[in-house]
Amino acid sequence: MRGLFQLFARYGSFLLFVFLELFSLFLVVRYNQSQRVIFFNSWGLLTASAEQRIDNIGDYIGLKQEVLDLQAKNHKLMEELDNARYNNRLNRDSVQQDSFQQVYTFIGANVISNSVAVANNYLRLDKGSSHGIKPHMGVITDDGVVGIVRHVSSHFCSVMSILHSQSRIKASIKGSGYFGTLVWKNDNPIFMSLEAIPKHASIKEGDVVITSGYSQLFPQGIRIGEIKHISLDPGENFYNIQVQLDVDMGKLRYVSIVENLMKLEHEELDEAINE
Amino acid sequence: MSNIIVINILRFIAFFLVQLLILKRLSYGWEGFMYVNVLLYPLFILLLPFRTPKPLVVFLGFLIGFFVDLGYGTLGVHSGAMVATAYFRSYVINWLEPREGYNIGSSPNKEDMGGGWFIRYTAILMFTHIFIYFCIDAFTPVYIVGIVGKTFWTFLFSMLLLLVVVYTLNPKK
Numbered sequence: 255m256r257g258l259f260q261l262f263a264r265y266g267s268f269l270l271f272v273f274l275e276l277f278s279l280f281l282v283v284r285y286n287q288s289q290r291v292i293f294f295n296s297w298g299l300l301t302a303s304a305e306q307r308i309d310n311i312g313d314y315i316g317l318k319q320e321v322l323d324l325q326a327k328n329h330k331l332m333e334e335l336d337n338a339r340y341n342n343r344l345n346r347d348s349v350q351q352d353s354f355q356q357v358y359t360f361i362g363a364n365v366i367s368n369s370v371a372v373a374n375n376y377l378r379l380d381k382g383s384s385h386g387i388k389p390h391m392g393v394i395t396d397d398g399v400v401g402i403v404r405h406v407s408s409h410f411c412s413v414m415s416i417l418h419s420q421s422r423i424k425a426s427i428k429g430s431g432y433f434g435t436l437v438w439k440n441d442n443p444i445f446m447s448l449e450a451i452p453k454h455a456s457i458k459e460g461d462v463v464i465t466s467g468y469s470q471l472f473p474q475g476i477r478i479g480e481i482k483h484i485s486l487d488p489g490e491n492f493y494n495i496q497v498q499l500d501v502d503m504g505k506l507r508y509v510s511i512v513e514n515l516m517k518l519e520h521e522e523l524d525e526a527i528n529e
Numbered sequence: 530m531s532n533i534i535v536i537n538i539l540r541f542i543a544f545f546l547v548q549l550l551i552l553k554r555l556s557y558g559w560e561g562f563m564y565v566n567v568l569l570y571p572l573f574i575l576l577l578p579f580r581t582p583k584p585l586v587v588f589l590g591f592l593i594g595f596f597v598d599l600g601y602g603t604l605g606v607h608s609g610a611m612v613a614t615a616y617f618r619s620y621v622i623n624w625l626e627p628r629e630g631y632n633i634g635s636s637p638n639k640e641d642m643g644g645g646w647f648i649r650y651t652a653i654l655m656f657t658h659i660f661i662y663f664c665i666d667a668f669t670p671v672y673i674v675g676i677v678g679k680t681f682w683t684f685l686f687s688m689l690l691l692l693v694v695v696y697t698l699n700p701k702k
Contacts, residue, residue, distance in 0.1 A: 279609055
């Protein structure tokens with residue numbers, strides 16, 4: 255109680271000023287027609303804009319769930335595509351069997367760290383071995399290839415970005431079927447070089463580069479980018495091809511990790527060759 | 530002591546009557562030219578002795594503003610401006626404090642503080658009051674040019690009248 259008195263002795267005039275000023279303004283709005291109209295118009299505008307803003311925030315908060323839902327639906331559709339399935343179709347005599355077996359499935363993940371500025375770039379995703387992630391899985395987005403999983407902990411994994419001096423992505427040119435390897439010459443995060451396209455191949459600027467599917471990391475036919483520049487050094491047998499990536503590696507947020515359900519078989523075959 | 534209280538009660542009534550019976554009519558006569566509202570009643574707050582408790586100054590500001598509002602039929606407009614001016618009074622007094630400080634028992638009037646100090650003191654607070662008054666009157670920043678124009682003319686006429694009153698009647702205490 256004594257503290258209250260001291261408070262009033264100290265700030266009494268200020269408190270009284272605030273109280274009487276607010277009371278006066280209340281009287282102004284309550285009993286004066288013109289000020290009343292202005293006040294309620296402004297108040298209406300203010301609350302309307304505040305409500306709008308709160309609505310926007312609500313939309314934005316809902317957006318993340320929306321993205322995850324859409325990603326799940328997208329994965330379902332991607333798994334339905336032919337390039338994610340193994341076709342058991344058999345043409346023998348006149349008996350035809352048509353059945354599909356799943357090859358690729360997709361796991362959604364969030365990018366929690368990323369870099370594009372150094373020579374060997376890595377990403378970190380928020381999914382790990384407890385979600386079924388293993389090393390050597392491909393990572394893609396809607397716009398193309400992102401990288402390959404290298405190390406896995408129980409909740410996170412680190413992904414070797416395609417913008418890495420060691421990254422080799424098997425790619426082919428849509429329509430012609432020539433295939434080569436995409437490497438990054440660590441100069442510009444928008445461009446990669448497509449190597450090992452022989453000089454007799456008929457290609458032109460603007461051709462679309464897609465995944466070849468040979469590496470078993472990515473489904474065949476995912477669009478990576480477009481050929482921007484072609485040159486041929488004298489005496490060389492292979493083109494120098496600059497590919498402009500569709501994916502903006504600088505602003506990734508939601509990615510899909512590709513799981514190959516038939517990977518084991520490929521590995522067994524690879525081992526058989528190496529023996 | 531009780532003498533000062535009686536003087537101020539009488540002043541309160543006098544300023545109230547002058548404002549409503551004379552100046553209110555005067556302000557309506559100017560309407561064709563420009564809405565000029567000559568305000569004299571803030572002088573009541575300005576002339577309160579230095580030692581008046583600050584909350585009492587604020588409360589008296591509200592009281593005289595409220596009574597003037599009742600007469601003008603603009604409830605809250607004058608009292609809102611007057612409460613703010615009464616609150617700022619102590620800051621202006623601190624700001625204008627002479628090097629040797631204020632004498633105990635003196636009042637902010639021409640007699641005690643001298644003409645130059647008094648004119649500065651009244652000009653600052655009258656301008657504050659009139660500007661806030663027209664802000665509350667318009668109640669929107671849209672008419673800021675009109676507010677400044679009215680403030681200028683009203684300030685001019687109010688200050689003239691105020692100085693005439695102070696220099697003829699020469700109020701003490």
